[in-house]
Amino acid sequence: MSTQPSKALETFPNPKPERDYTIHFETPEFTCVCPKTGQPDFATIRIEYVADELCVELKSLKLYLWSFREEGHYHEAVTNLLLDDLVALLTPRRMTIEADFQVRGGIHTVVRACYP
Numbered sequence: 001m002s003t004q005p006s007k008a009l010e011t012f013p014n015p016k017p018e019r020d021y022t023i024h025f026e027t028p029e030f031t032c033v034c035p036k037t038g039q040p041d042f043a044t045i046r047i048e049y050v051a052d053e054l055c056v057e058l059k060s061l062k063l064y065l066w067s068f069r070e071e072g073h074y075h076e077a078v079t080n081l082l083l084d085d086l087v088a089l090l091t092p093r094r095m096t097i098e099a100d101f102q103v104r105g106g107i108h109t110v111v112r113a114c115y116p
Contacts (some may be wrong), residue, residue, distance in 0.1 A: 010060035011026035014051040035072030049095035079111040
C-alpha cells in the first residue's frame with residue numbers, strides 16, 4: 001500500500017456482521033484550504049458508524065483524509081463529501097461524520113452530517 005495521499009479507500013469484511021456495534025475514529029490532523037483565501041483550515045474529524053458487511057481499512061482512511069490537504073473546500077461541503085464517500089464505500093447501517101474546525105475569523109465551526 002502507498003504512503004502517499006490517495007482517494008483509494010479500502011475495506012475488509014465485518015468480523016461480526018450479525019451484531020450492531022459502534023466503530024469510532026478521531027483524527028485531529030485533518031487539513032484542507034479555504035476555497036476563497038487559500039489559507040489552511042484545520043479540523044478534528046470524528047467518524048462513527050455501525051458497519052453492515054464492510055469496515056474501512058484504517059491506513060487507506062488516513063491516506064484518504066490526507067488527500068484533502070491541498071484542496072479547497074468549504075467546511076460544510078467537505079464534511080458531506082466525507083460522508084458521501086464513506087457511505088458509498090461501506091453502505092453502513094448508520095454513520096455520522098463530525099468536522100470540528102479550529103477558529104477562523106473569530107468563528108468556530110462544527111459540521112455534523114448523518115446517514116441515513
